[in-house]
Amino acid sequence: MLASELRLLFRRRRTWALFAALAAVPVLIGVAVRVSTGPPRGRGPAFLDQVAGNGLFLAVVGLLVSVPLFLPLTVAVVAGDSIAGEASQGTLRYLLTAPVPRAGLLLVKYAVIVVFCAAAVLVLAAAGVLVGLVLFGVQPAVLLSGDTVGLGESYARIALITAYVGVSLLGLGAIGLFLSTLSDVPVGVMAAIAVLAVAAQIAGSLPQLEWLHPWLFTEHWTGFVDLLRQPVLWDSFVDNALLQAGYVAVSGALAYGRFATKDVLS
């Protein structure tokens, strides 16, 4: 069942359109930096400046730019569609006639979302690495601590950052799955998920809501810069993973509560 759901996901033209949009992010940044004389100094983290000198950083910058909006949007589309899409097309009851418990169906649907999250960040990172290689070439990378590391470790760090961003999206995916069980209108669910992601980030930037910050699923989304330090600061990776696991557990359980008690009429 998982295999057929995955085939369905990757056969959809929409999925590939999302991947193409994500891959376009590093391409656009790379071309923009290439044709201009260089990014203005002093804006944002210093490693933005390094793109012009080192293609390796394009993947990191591409991920950094996509984390607040583009990646959540793509997750919102896939997660929002997972249950509500079937319901709106009237295919949900056929799925439920298969000898699979409802919890099993939810698990399969969530597994599809997880696979999509992984594929999305991989596409983004791979596009960044390739475009950076073509446009700028690669040199040994300079970390935030001023240490220079070789190519092998640079790629390892990019892989770690990619994994970090992928893990960051799991909580949102689970929330999306729950919201998707609430409604039969997939577009509404997609919008709700995207709005939630943005709202959480806005709340995270308000100092008045500081007590709430540790509980926001977006809290550690940009924390992957800690992986660019020497030695690696693992705290944010661990904190992020725990936070996302918490959201997966609660949202998943809520989704089960809702889905298992739902009257499927269509």
Added chain:
Amino acid sequence: MDRGPWKKWTPAVAAAATIAALAAGGSITASARTDLPDRTPQDVLEMVAAHELEGFSGRLESSVELGLPQLPGADVRDGEDEDDGSVDGRIAGLLSELTGTHEARLFADGHDRFRLQLLEGADQKDLVLNEGELWSYDSAENEAVHLTLPRHGAGEESPLARQHPGVAMPTPEQIAERLLEKAEAHSVVSVEEGTSDSGRDVYTLRLEPRTDQTLVDTVAVDVDAATGMPLGVEVRAVGQDEPAVSVAFTEFTPEVPDAGLFDFSPPAGATVEDVSLPDGMMRHGGPGHCGSGAHHHRGEVVGDGWDAVVVMPADAVPQDVADSAVLDELAVDVEDGRLLSTPLLNVLLTDDGRVLAGAVPQQRLLDVAASGTGEE
């Protein structure tokens, strides 16, 4: 069948309850009391004086709440602002660097190599000392500064070396005795057992001033029970709920870190500045601290305990400091001068140009000023 639908919600309730329990449980275990052998203040001070570590790595968190109003210039402080050299810029820069919460990582090999990393959001500042070679690197500016330290006798090479008394120094027992003698003259000294922020068992040495002519409520020093290393300092001001100053390790590992950490060479493309240091400047901290300590020897100290007041005569105070707009904004007018008041420190700028400072109530500053100390 009535209970049927509700059963399906059980996992949701259970998941939320588990997380709530974990969150609450975490804070309970953090304050759990530990079972350490009893120690007197003398024992703990001896531990500190005798401690010798073969290196460590740790994570520091410092927080300073001076209770000053937000400075208008402090937010936009950038490379350019600092470099204009004005007193206002320097004061604002220093205040924003000192106050608030800062995080750092510290690595030391126990001898003459250490590395300090200040974590500032997506930026980082590094300070690497490797056998007399000092590097500082600022990731935001991509700037490195290199400094070869003049060779000195033991005890001046690094902050770490300073904590290790040389062979000619008195024994730990003697140091502890002397310190305790001095401390007990002015404070009530006690020892508690506890757990530090880093999760290690510590003895907390607590000093409570005997006088009420001070703003200091308590000073507490956490001393690692296993190694004797001081792990944290906390200063509380009278009438404040939050500590005014707190510096503590949030993580501490008493193991020699990877030696490669101390090998620093500036990245390609960075601006590198070579600085040579005249002898005798070693005593004042790094660059940026110049000016704060330079005038003290010309001042005079009234009182020798917690109620001590530093008085600087008018000619020792640079005119541009007295005229600073930032000071004007922070200070309030009192009789005979202007008063800069914080929970822990009061500074009085008298109308005749003297500056008085101390961790004392403002009335004591006014009394000392009225007694005429520091006047020509």
